[in-house]
Amino acid sequence: MKHLDVAVLGGGPAGSATALLLARRGADVGLYAAPGHERPRLGESLPPAVNPVLHELGVAAGFAALGALPSYGTSGAWGTGEVSSQSFLFSPHGTGWHVDRTRFDEMLTTAAARAGATVFPSRVRRVHRIVGGFAVDAAIPAHADAVVDATGRAARISRELGARPARHDRLVCAARIVPRRGDEPFCDTFVEAVADGWWYSAPLPDGHRIVACFTDAPIAARAGLATPAGWLAALAATTHVRQFVRGRAGSPVRVVTAAGHRLRPGAAGPGWLAVGDAAFATDPLSSGGVTSALRMATAAADALTAGDRAHYVALVDGMAADYFARYSEIYGWERRFPGSEFWRARLPGVTNSTTSPEPRRPPAASRRSCSSGTGPRSRPES
Ligand SMILES: Cc1cc2nc3c(=O)[nH]c(=O)nc-3n(C[C@H](O)[C@H](O)[C@H](O)COP(=O)(O)OP(=O)(O)OC[C@H]3O[C@@H](n4cnc5c(N)ncnc54)[C@H](O)[C@@H]3O)c2cc1C
Structure with a gap:
């Protein structure tokens, strides 16, 4: 049985970055x-704010080799039918990016392996406590002094260890x-409220484009959004x-879940902590999930090294508080659909969540036009 200082469970951005940082500090990490x-x-869309984080992690060269598509801003119709745009031209961090997410995630896992982490290409079935640590049940099992739940929105390991994701939307x-x-009216990120x-x-780097509808699960079911006919009927309600x-x-x-949650009672417990979406998953409107996951990884590595989990929990709670304030503001900009079930659920003070005490509020949109790339509004950077 392999013995590890830390077992990191999940190879998305949060898990790979946490493993990379711990391995660099000399820990025996799986x-x-x-x-x-x-x-x-x-x-696939990363805001300019990701650039300094990639530099800090020492993966900027690996990122450059991915050939990501630069993103110069965002455009959208949010709060009004008219299109407005926000350029990244004046961002201190440069452009944003559209990446091949599979390759991006693999780049980070490779960087973790180069830093000294042992990569197990294996799903974790269970984690349970043993004397002095944890047993990881997987095709390649291990014992570890500490575990990191980086399994994304599923928060699979935190649940097993007694935490509960408090969902704040559906x-x-x-x-x-x-x-x-070639004749698209907007060539960068575009958001439209309906x-x-x-x-x-x-746009995606391989010459395709993603087109996606975000709504609450009951509305999606009623509209038959999982079928091409239902999806096209909903698309017909858009203008742009x-x-x-x-x-x-x-x-x-x-169809995938994009439901937000935060972990209760907190993002860490004795011998374990959660990082990235497992700890705190946000509305993808922000385009900030990956950047936030990478930032959390740095804090998680610090907490595991210094043993200060309370500080880590407080930091994640602070991120959540900032997020909810911004979320309310941005969803609040859209007031054209007062009778809509979707928008009503996001009014300040309304909670359709299972457990979250935070008020739900509104977000904002951003994009860029092929021609100008300038304008007043955009998908928030982080
Ligand atoms: C529809 C949608 C669109 C989004 N768009 C954007 C965007 O444009 N920009 C942006 O920055 N963010 C976006 N996000 C959010 C972003 O994808 C996440 O915030 C980010 O991936 C979080 O990283 P993570 O490592 O915490 O989790 P994940 O990326 O979800 O990684 C978790 C990993 O754990 C693995 N795993 C799960 N269970 C196990 C197990 N039992 N054993 C082993 N491995 C396991 C999974 O396979 C996965 O590889 C979007 C999210 C959604 C749902």
Whole structure:
């Protein structure tokens, strides 16, 4: 049986970055990175704020080799039918990016291995406490002094260790991939609010474009969003986003959960902590999930090294408080659909969550036009 200082469970951005940082500090780290089957992986747009974080992690060269598509800003119709844009031109961090998420995640896992982490390409079945640590039940089992739950929105390991994800919405995403073409009205990120939620579209580095509808699960079920017919009927309610699809066959519709949560009573317990989406998952409208996961990884590595878990829990709680304030503000900008179930659930003070005490409020959108790339509003950077 392999004995580890730390077993990191989940090979997304949060898990790989945590393993990388701990290995650099000399810890004996095992990273359980089961290969995912999602192709392409959703979550491909990165704001400029990711650039300093990639530098701090020492993976900027690996990132450059991915050939990501630069993103110069975001455009959208949010709070009004008119399109406005926000350019990244004046961002101190440079451009944002559209990445191949599968390759991006693999780049981080490779960096962790180079730093000295042992990568186990294996799913974790269970984790349970043993005297002095934890037993990791997987195809390649191990004992570890400490474990890190980096299993994403599933928060699989934290649940086993007694924590509970307090869900704060029922958001789902119904996405299709379509070929890009030269005459698109907007070539960068685009967001459009509609009565039942919001649509998002962004270019992918391989010549395609993602077009996705975000709404709450009951609305998606009633609208049959998982079927091409239901998805196209919903798309017809958009003014701008439908232009990205016009006349083009798309991939099958893929529906995934995008529900937000935070971990209760906190993001850490004796001998374990959660990082990234497992600890605190946000609405993808922010495009900040990956950047936030990488930042949390630094804090998690510090907490594991210094043993100060209370500080880590407070830091994640602080991130959540900032997020909820911003979320309320941005969803509050959209007031055109007062009778809508989706928007009503996001009014300040309303909670349709299972447990969250935070008020729910509104977010904002951003994008960039091919021609100008300037304007007043955008998808928040982080
Ligand atoms: C529809 C959608 C669109 C998004 N768009 C964006 C975007 O444009 N930009 C952005 O920054 N963020 C976006 N996000 C959020 C972003 O994807 C996440 O915040 C980010 O991936 C979190 O990283 P993570 O490592 O915590 O979790 P994940 O990336 O989810 O990684 C978790 C990993 O753990 C693995 N795992 C799970 N269970 C086990 C197990 N039992 N054993 C071993 N491994 C396991 C999974 O296979 C996965 O590889 C989006 C999210 C959604 C749902």
